[in-house]
Amino acid sequence: MASTGFDRNRLRGASSPYLRLHAGNPVHWQPWDEMALVHARGSDTPILLSIGYSACHWCHVMAHECFENPDIAAAMNRGFVNIKLDREERPDIDRVYQLAHQALTGRGGGWPLTAFLDPQTLSPFYIGTYFPPTPRHGLPAFPEVLQRVRVYFDTHRDEVREHAAALHGWLQHAEAVGNGEAPDADAADAMALQRIAARFDPDFGGSRGAPKFPRATELEWLLDAREEADAAGMANLALANMASRGLQDHLGGGFFRYCVDASWTIPHFEKMLYDNAQLLPVYARVAVSARADANLRSTCMTAALGITEWLARDMAVPGGAFHAAISADSEGEEGRFYLWTREQCRAALPEGLLPLAEQAFGLDRPPNFEGKSWHLMRVTPLDSIAWQLGRPVDAVESGYGKARRMLFELREKRTRPLHDDKILTAWNALAISSLARSARLLDDTGCADMARRALAALRESAWIDGELFANAVAPAARIPGFLDDHAFLLDALLETMQLAFDPRDLDWAIALADALCGKFVDDETGGFWFSARAHATPLARGRSWTDDATPNGGGIAILALLRLGHLVGDTRYLGIAERALHAAAAALRQYPEACCSVLRALREFRQPRTQIVVRCKAAQIADWRSALRAAMRDAGIAPGDGTVDAFVIPSGTGALSGLLSARESRGDAGTAYVCAGLACQAPITSPDELGNALRAAMPG
Numbered sequence: 001m002a003s004t005g006f007d008r009n010r011l012r013g014a015s016s017p018y019l020r021l022h023a024g025n026p027v028h029w030q031p032w033d034e035m036a037l038v039h040a041r042g043s044d045t046p047i048l049l050s051i052g053y054s055a056c057h058w059c060h061v062m063a064h065e066c067f068e069n070p071d072i073a074a075a076m077n078r079g080f081v082n083i084k085l086d087r088e089e090r091p092d093i094d095r096v097y098q099l100a101h102q103a104l105t106g107r108g109g110g111w112p113l114t115a116f117l118d119p120q121t122l123s124p125f126y127i128g129t130y131f132p133p134t135p136r137h138g139l140p141a142f143p144e145v146l147q148r149v150r151v152y153f154d155t156h157r158d159e160v161r162e163h164a165a166a167l168h169g170w171l172q173h174a175e176a177v178g179n180g181e182a183p184d185a186d187a188a189d190a191m192a193l194q195r196i197a198a199r200f201d202p203d204f205g206g207s208r209g210a211p212k213f214p215r216a217t218e219l220e221w222l223l224d225a226r227e228e229a230d231a232a233g234m235a236n237l238a239l240a241n242m243a244s245r246g247l248q249d250h251l252g253g254g255f256f257r258y259c260v261d262a263s264w265t266i267p268h269f270e271k272m273l274y275d276n277a278q279l280l281p282v283y284a285r286v287a288v289s290a291r292a293d294a295n296l297r298s299t300c301m302t303a304a305l306g307i308t309e310w311l312a313r314d315m316a317v318p319g320g321a322f323h324a325a326i327s328a329d330s331e332g333e334e335g336r337f338y339l340w341t342r343e344q345c346r347a348a349l350p351e352g353l354l355p356l357a358e359q360a361f362g363l364d365r366p367p368n369f370e371g372k373s374w375h376l377m378r379v380t381p382l383d384s385i386a387w388q389l390g391r392p393v394d395a396v397e398s399g400y401g402k403a404r405r406m407l408f409e410l411r412e413k414r415t416r417p418l419h420d421d422k423i424l425t426a427w428n429a430l431a432i433s434s435l436a437r438s439a440r441l442l443d444d445t446g447c448a449d450m451a452r453r454a455l456a457a458l459r460e461s462a463w464i465d466g467e468l469f470a471n472a473v474a475p476a477a478r479i480p481g482f483l484d485d486h487a488f489l490l491d492a493l494l495e496t497m498q499l500a501f502d503p504r505d506l507d508w509a510i511a512l513a514d515a516l517c518g519k520f521v522d523d524e525t526g527g528f529w530f531s532a533r534a535h536a537t538p539l540a541r542g543r544s545w546t547d548d549a550t551p552n553g554g555g556i557a558i559l560a561l562l563r564l565g566h567l568v569g570d571t572r573y574l575g576i577a578e579r580a581l582h583a584a585a586a587a588l589r590q591y592p593e594a595c596c597s598v599l600r601a602l603r604e605f606r607q608p609r610t611q612i613v614v615r616c617k618a619a620q621i622a623d624w625r626s627a628l629r630a631a632m633r634d635a636g637i638a639p640g641d642g643t644v645d646a647f648v649i650p651s652g653t654g655a656l657s658g659l660l661s662a663r664e665s666r667g668d669a670g671t672a673y674v675c676a677g678l679a680c681q682a683p684i685t686s687p688d689e690l691g692n693a694l695r696a697a698m699p700g
Contacts, residue, residue: 006039009028016054016422017421046149048114050082052085052112053111054086056111066142089424089479096542101115125159126149189592205240220285221599242303245263246264251404252314257269266375269334271326281640287300314326316450316453324421344410353406359389361377423461429492468485480534486519487554506660509564554584555598555600558580562608581602611675614670614671615673676699
């Protein structure tokens, strides 16, 4: 008998590496597609939806324990249409079922997410996360769950339908919306700062307790509060401990996803592109900050350079884009790639470096990982080690660098964790934006080159015939872009145009802004939907103002529309951004500390950043750029810190859109236009005048 397609596993050709990991399971896995949904609906078979991602440790555990078990797989195949979903490819579907988990269980979800769906409505009637093969951890055995869920579905159809209707109504009103005036920025900031301070860990930074996540959007918002010493102090303490303790990989650079303890000691060892993309400009800002002390600046510079080295070495693909993630597991064990025994270190290092390395990395203390091995941290400053060993500081620094390189080279010979080679537009856009900002903050051409190469890769692979896709794959597997893809890429274009202006990038930015406004604006509230109608997101399209592991797409959209609207003089973008802030008013009044991206957008609306547009001959660009950096330095501004946008556009570039078409060079030396929001100064025709003009444009 010919196969129907549903009596076999269909994941072998999936675009997602995570889905392909399950292609060998005896489960008849289906991808989330119309074919599987139509079959479930037509046969009236409940759907078992399993959502995970490649760097998820417990996803791999459940796969090994349950999905590779022939008996459990047979029960799944008999009773359900089994669908496997990569939450990073379909964040809209993951979001709606995570919300459903919260509604049905009264607590947050996580991964793996295991949802049993009515095939007619796609509403979950039973939902959980990890299930073991036998009862343990207070959880029922998965085979028992399968049996009971199927019996319930077959015998309680009316209740299933009633629950679906109630859940649908709850999901439609799950997010706070409002149509009043946007709240006062100072009041919203004050409430957010008060609440962040109330949960702040005074010993290690970040929020008290465990697990401990690097909240990059919160850290950047704290750094923005220039007049608040307490805000900067909280950010600096968190950044220092994150960089010196276990969240950072001290051999290979980059940061892990989070720490499982309250002291930033032991991480969950996966490394995500989006975390490192967000942390890079935050560390770069403090590395060049005149307000930070020398030790903190050095720590932050090392962390920033470590991220850029990791991106270039481990995440960049030949075409210029970046892979998504590196798993926590290798050889079946979490963290195995990164952990050391004292014997391994002693075998790797010459005797003369051992005392230094042991003090620097904490190997002279009890093991910090399960009582038997070490996850390396920077526990003792090098100047303290130099004093204890009676050696010059520069000799200890040189020895530390040598020990670090030797351990890194030995570690590179180990079995590496799984690489998730998806190319996701939103995450790449975050990386492009951060690299472009860091290139200006650190005056680093390497960062600039990586940003431009990645942007060119997305233009080639994700921007097809005027449509933005969420993933760079073969045509059949492309997913239309979500709000985050459009908003983050628009922000990235506004940053890269400040490195080297390309009129194609301006045209692309305008096309993206138009698509964002056309596809994602909620006409009723003025806010933004996360998905477009083309995604056919089940149950609810979703609206949110809170930051998650990535910045809130609505907040970044408002910020980018304000910047682009002022740059090209398009009041339509400004109006959409203002209306969206009104829609965010309820969220900002109820939980502003969770909405730092929107808070930054509100501040931008109330107090637009200074924008400088320079038109000059190509031969004069270097002089104007030098003058711009000097003017910002004299004004206490670090290029790339979000205070000033500066675009240097060569004369003869061609026709430009909107307001830029009228901003031509008016003299042989070039012309600079300095504006803040809708207020502009008289054109400047000499680089020497920039300093005074910038100081006059700055608030206060």
